[in-house]
Amino acid sequence: MENLLKVKELKTSFQTLRGEVTAVDGVSFEVKKGEILGIVGESGCGKSVTSQSIMRLYNEKELVKYEGEVLLEGNNLLKLSEKEMRSVRGNDIAMIFQDALSSLNPVFTIGNQIVEAIRLHEKISKKEAKKRAVELLRLTGIPIPEKRVDAYPHELSGGMRQRAMIALALSCQPKLLIADEPTTALDVTIQAQIMDLIVELNQKMGMGIMLITHDLGVVAHTCQRVIVMYLGQIVEEGMVDEIFKNPSHPYTKGLIKSVPTTNTDVSRKLYTIKGVVPLLSEAGEGCRFCNRCEMATEKCRTSKPHLYSMKNEGHRVRCFLYEKGGDCHEAK
Ligand SMILES: Nc1ncnc2c1ncn2[C@@H]1O[C@H](COP(=O)(O)OP(=O)(O)OP(=O)(O)O)[C@@H](O)[C@H]1O
Ligand code: SF4
Ligand SMILES: [Mg+2]
Known part of the structure; x- marks a missing residue:
């Protein structure tokens, strides 16, 4: 499959009262045309900062510094002017969030918002655009869309609002949807x-869809490929089947072990990865997972592992255990 988005060594740093914090630290991955890529990891590992950096949603004058490249069909978004970037946001990439209420405007009807979005990038009449809005609402499974098109966001249930937000995101026929x-x-x-x-x-x-979630069950059902993040870095990447069959990074193994299954014995406590994610500012000289890893050695505390390629194509793991093993070799 052809690449739609290629993120190369993305680094996002914020100026904070405690100094500079690098929330995303050298992240590289691709989203292919038509695929659903999952991004998982515990709270604070940099999933949202990665997606907001692709959209360049932070205040660049004061707060944030982006490094690396974000190539959408070969065009580096980090080099575009703010005006060009606005057009990318309106036409090429759309985003949906957890909270539909904060992305829908409370003072306009759902239909008005979709009509506006359609007419921003297509010169068609209001009447024509409203027809299109009704079709989009129908497509997202909203019942009686001819009526709901005139509803205000607060008049819909949570699930319906989420569908309306998806309809709004689709109104520009994006190449990439970030969820x-x-x-x-x-x-x-x-x-x-x-x-x-x-x-x-x-x-x-x-x-192409980038699906960010805490929920590995959702990834298993929905995505073809998955990226596992830990403390601002990718620690494992591969096809979903491969990662579930053969999780390799100790963190991924822990995440998969802590998912409840239908035959989980309810009387037994579910596995949890010991310890907590350290602060970004506490990331030391070594592997970022070493304070929680049962396999850690002295080397892990003093040097940083690279992403090593495994036998199966596209499977990469950031852990010294795979540095030399059998068919593994270091990724370029
Ligand atoms: N605007 C900001 N200024 C400074 N630090 C930030 C900012 N936004 C995020 N961070 C820091 O970046 C890190 C990654 O945050 P991010 O929101 O990407 O996590 P996440 O993986 O999306 O977590 P969650 O699953 O809770 O949504 C956190 O340590 C967070 O405190
Ligand atoms: S490099 Fe060492 S500490 Fe890090 S995940 Fe691998 S074994 Fe654990
Ligand atoms: Mg988040």
């Missing part, structure tokens, strides 16, 4: 429905 924990605020049944909707839209419309 940052799109279902976390919803109850389990609605979560599953929204995830099914995202997969269906990916199949119908063929856009």
Whole structure:
């Protein structure tokens, strides 16, 4: 599959009262046309900063410094002017979040917001655009869309609002959709429905999707490839089947062990990875996972592992255990 997005050595640093903090530290990955790529990791590992950096949503004058490259079909977004970037946000990349209320405008109807978005990049009449808005709402599974198109965001249920936000995101026919924990605020049944909707839209419309989630179960059902992040870096990457069958990084192994399964014995406590994620400012000289890793050696405390390529293509692991092993060799 062809590459849609290629992120190369992305580094995002913030100026804070405690000095400079590098929240994303040398992250490289690709999203191919039409694929759903999952990004997982515990809270604070840099998933949202990665996606917001791709969209360049932070205040660049004061707060943030981006390094590396973010290539959308070969065009480096980090080099665009703010005006050009606005056009990328309106036309090429769309984003959906956990909280639809904060991305929908409370004073306009759902229909008005979709009509505005359509007319920003296509010269069609309001009437025509409203027809399109109704179709988009229908596509996202909103019942009686001819009526709901005139509803205000607060008049819809949480699940319906999430669908309306997806319809709004799709109105510009984006090449890339970034979904940052799109279902976390919803109850389990609605979560599953929204995830099914995202997969269906990916199949119908063929856009690339970056799906950020805490939930490995969601990744298993939805994504083809997955990236595991820890403290601002990628620690493992590969095809979903491969990662679930053959998780290699001790952190990924821990994450997978801590997912409840249908045959988990409820009387037994679920596995949890010991310790907590350290602060970014505490990341020392060695492997960032070494204070929690049961396999850590002296070397892990003093030197940094690279991402090493495993036998299966595209499977990469940042851990010294795979530095030389059998078929493994260091990634370029
Ligand atoms: N605007 C900011 N200024 C300074 N530090 C920030 C800023 N935004 C995020 N960070 C820091 O960057 C790190 C990564 O945050 P991020 O929001 O990407 O985590 P996450 O993986 O999305 O977590 P969650 O699963 O909780 O959403 C955190 O340590 C956070 O404190
Ligand atoms: S490099 Fe060492 S500390 Fe880091 S994950 Fe591998 S074994 Fe554990
Ligand atoms: Mg986040």
